[in-house]
Amino acid sequence: MSRVHVTCTINGDPIEFLCDGGQTLLDALRDEVGLTGAKEGCGTGDCGACSIVMDGRLLCSCLALAPEADGTTISTVEGLASGDDLHPLQQCFLEGAALQCGVCTPGFLVAAKALLDRNPDPTETEIRYGLAGNLCRCTGYDKIVRAVQTAAQTINES
Amino acid sequence: MLTAMRYASPTTVAEAVDLLGSDPDARVYAGATDLIPQIRAGRPEPTVMVDLKRIERLCAISSNGSTYTVGAATPTADICADAGLTAAFPGLVEASGLIGSDQIQSRSSWGGNLANASPAADTPPSLIVNEARAVIAGPGGERTVPAAEVATGPGATSLGPGEIIVEFELDQPPARTADAYLRLIPRTEMDIAVVGAAARVTLDADGNVAAAAVALGAVAPTVVRVPDAEAALIGNEPAGDALAAVQAAASAATNPIDDKRGTVAYRRQVAGVLARRAVSMAAERAREQGGQS
Numbered sequence: 411m412s413r414v415h416v417t418c419t420i421n422g423d424p425i426e427f428l429c430d431g432g433q434t435l436l437d438a439l440r441d442e443v444g445l446t447g448a449k450e451g452c453g454t455g456d457c458g459a460c461s462i463v464m465d466g467r468l469l470c471s472c473l474a475l476a477p478e479a480d481g482t483t484i485s486t487v488e489g490l491a492s493g494d495d496l497h498p499l500q501q502c503f504l505e506g507a508a509l510q511c512g513v514c515t516p517g518f519l520v521a522a523k524a525l526l527d528r529n530p531d532p533t534e535t536e537i538r539y540g541l542a543g544n545l546c547r548c549t550g551y552d553k554i555v556r557a558v559q560t561a562a563q564t565i566n567e568s
Numbered sequence: 569m570l571t572a573m574r575y576a577s578p579t580t581v582a583e584a585v586d587l588l589g590s591d592p593d594a595r596v597y598a599g600a601t602d603l604i605p606q607i608r609a610g611r612p613e614p615t616v617m618v619d620l621k622r623i624e625r626l627c628a629i630s631s632n633g634s635t636y637t638v639g640a641a642t643p644t645a646d647i648c649a650d651a652g653l654t655a656a657f658p659g660l661v662e663a664s665g666l667i668g669s670d671q672i673q674s675r676s677s678w679g680g681n682l683a684n685a686s687p688a689a690d691t692p693p694s695l696i697v698n699e700a701r702a703v704i705a706g707p708g709g710e711r712t713v714p715a716a717e718v719a720t721g722p723g724a725t726s727l728g729p730g731e732i733i734v735e736f737e738l739d740q741p742p743a744r745t746a747d748a749y750l751r752l753i754p755r756t757e758m759d760i761a762v763v764g765a766a767a768r769v770t771l772d773a774d775g776n777v778a779a780a781a782v783a784l785g786a787v788a789p790t791v792v793r794v795p796d797a798e799a800a801l802i803g804n805e806p807a808g809d810a811l812a813a814v815q816a817a818a819s820a821a822t823n824p825i826d827d828k829r830g831t832v833a834y835r836r837q838v839a840g841v842l843a844r845r846a847v848s849m850a851a852e853r854a855r856e857q858g859g860q861s
Contacts (some may be wrong), residue, residue, distance in 0.1 A: 414575060432573030432617065434604070454605040458671055467643070467674035473604050473676075475617060477575040521670065542757050543669020 414477045420444060420445070420490030429476035436449045436460040437475035439486065447487035447516045451545070458544035460523075461517040462486050466526040470543075487516035490523060496565040499523060499557070508557035510548035522558045534559065576620040581626075581705045581734055586619050589707045589730035594618055596732050598626070598641035599675025601668065602684045625734060626679070632713065638640050640679025640702075640733040644691075648673070656740060658853060659747035659766060660694035660848070666751065667691070669758060679733040685719040686760075688786035692719060693766035694749045696791055697781035700738050706731035719791045743794045744778075745770040746853030751785070752838050754829055761786040762830040765842035766816065769806060769850040771858060777801040782814065782847065787822035787839050794821045797843060804850035811844045818843030 413428040420443065437464070439445045450473055451457035462471045463485040464478075472479040488505040490497040499522050502508070509515045518541060525540035526533060532540060537558050538551070546554065576594075580583040588594050595614035597603045598621060607613055620626045626641040629650050636653060644664040647653055654661045665678045667690055681691045682702070692715065700715040707730045715736065720726050727733070741747075747768035753759035764785030772778040780801040782794040799815035819840035826834050 420680060430573075432613070434651035453608055455668070455672060457667065461671055467645070468670050469674040470671045474576055475600070475619070477577070478621075480577075503702050506728050524670070539757070540670060543671040 411420055414480075415545040416477060416480045418479045418481065419483045421485055427476075431475070432478060433476045434472050435462070435464075436471035437477045438479070439442055439471060439484075442476070444485050445488050448520075449513050449516060451513065451517075455523040456516070456545065457517070458521060459514050459517040461520040461544065463520065464523055468543075470550040483522075485520070487519050490519060494525060497523070497559040498568075499526070502561040502564065503554070506553050508549060508553040509546075514544060514546045518546070518554055522561070525558070526562055526565065531562060532558075571611055574616045575619065575829065576616050577622045579624075580765075581623060581732070583819050584618055584620060584623060584729055584732060585705055585707060588615065588732065591615055592729060596620055597645070598677040598680045599672070601672050602680065602686075620732065628735075630782050631740075634658055636740070638736045638737045638738070641677045642737055643672070643674050644676045644678070645673040645830050647678070657694070657698055657738065657747055659749040659768070659850065660691065660698055660738075663690045663694040663749040663764070663766065667747075670806075676734055682715060682718050682732055683725055683727065685721070685723050686787055687707060687722050687791075688761045688764070689719075690751060690761060690764055690785065691747070693783040693785040694747060695736065695763050696783045696793065697766045697768040698738055698741070699746055699781075700736045703734045704731050705734045710734070712737070716791065716793070719790050736793075741768075742770055742779075744772070744854045744858040746850050746857055748853065749847035750842045750846045750849070751841060751861040755818045760829065763787055763824075763835055763842055764837045765839065767843065767846035767850045769801070769804075769847060769854050770792075771851065771854045773858075775805060775855065775858075776803055777806050777810070777851070780847070782818060782843050784818060784822060784839050784843065787824040787835050789823075792821050792823070794818050794820070794843065797847070806847055811847060815840035815844040819830050 429438040450457040451459035456471045462472040594616040596618045620641045626639040650663045697716040751764040752759040768781045770779035780798045782797040796817035797814040804810040824835035
């Protein structure tokens with residue numbers, strides 16, 4: 411079977427890859443492009459570990475088909491840091507111990523970034539709603555929420 | 569997984585209909601938020617996944633002043649961000665916003681919610697009380713039917729071979745009219761309805777009910793209209809005995825199942841309570857609107 415040729419922009423770089431018609435975007439990012447930051451947790455859109463932003467929309471890449479990416483602009487967790495400089499969200503997750511095993515962390519970071527891009531000064535309730543599509547099975551959510559609050563402050567003060 | 573399937577992204581309705589008409593095992597999708605999990609759970613793989621999101625008409629929101637037209641694949645996030653729809657149909661927009669997380673809101677749509685035909689879907693009761701019409705395209709051309717006639721049972725629709733929902737039409741509501749949607753779920757967010765209740769109320773100049781519609785989700789194989797509740801409201805103030813009659817009629821109209829989310833008796837009771845509250849909320853909104861005009 412012939413594979414589908416996809417051209418898109420990922421984290422600012424022009425990317426081309428080949429995929430199968432029924433391959434999920436998550437699998438293509440991981441297996442064809444080599445970006446393994448997005449994780450498969452549930453594979454059914456419940457856990458958010460595979461969160462990415464495509465053309466400005468936060469979505470679960472396990473529920474999108476890879477060929478949908480053609481012509482789009484995608485951001486993944488790999489695009490958050492600038493070189494060795496961590497994004498304030500990453501720095502605050504680290505310093506606030508907002509992770510234990512870390513599998514959910516890329517999804518939380520991408521969702522939190524999408525939230526702050528849309529709403530730079532969210533209330534605690536807005537943060538909890540904004541991250542409601544991301545599940546963590548170790549930390550509990552309080553440290554994650556506090557890390558996002560601290561990161562928002564850092565970004566707004568800089 | 570899913571590697572045997574082909575992917576197609578038509579840019580016109582005609583192209584989509586041709587694709588579906590030429591292959592009975594092709595499936596359309598908008599967000600795939602239900603379709604991909606269903607395939608993963610063991611449903612037969614389609615031969616072709618037909619992505620409807622590259623068809624402009626299916627993702628557009630417009631209004632000509634008297635009728636709103638909303639593309640069937642329009643993400644609910646866009647619907648919730650639309651000021652015109654939010655003002656005209658607050659309950660329908662709230663129902664749309666209740667579907668899943670932000671990640672899901674980027675992909676979920678009215679067309680998918682209706683055509684997936686889950687009895688517990690959140691938007692169909694609100695589409696129905698607002699008398700939404702579904703524009704359906706197929707090999708025989710286009711037809712327009714009440715949204716209430718699309719789902720016929722759990723997972724079953726009246727869509728024929730090769731047919732897709734293209735868009736929804738909603739007439740601008742008359743003066744002093746508003747809707748509301750309430751649902752009960754086992755936790756506070758991100759879950760599937762135990763019961764959903766939609767109501768729309770039009771008040772006359774004296775504050776009595778001139779027109780009413782009540783519809784319940786998750787309490788029967790398809791959305792249930794409650795004509796007895798509607799009749800009890802007409803001509804009366806939406807309070808006291810009229811609301812008690814709404815509650816009794818709504819409970820009586822249900823035909824629920826027992827499952828992990830709730831028992832038959834619980835669903836019946838909650839359906840009455842939510843219907844009464846949804847009518848009250850819609851009436852309150854209609855009154856506020858009257859005050860402004």
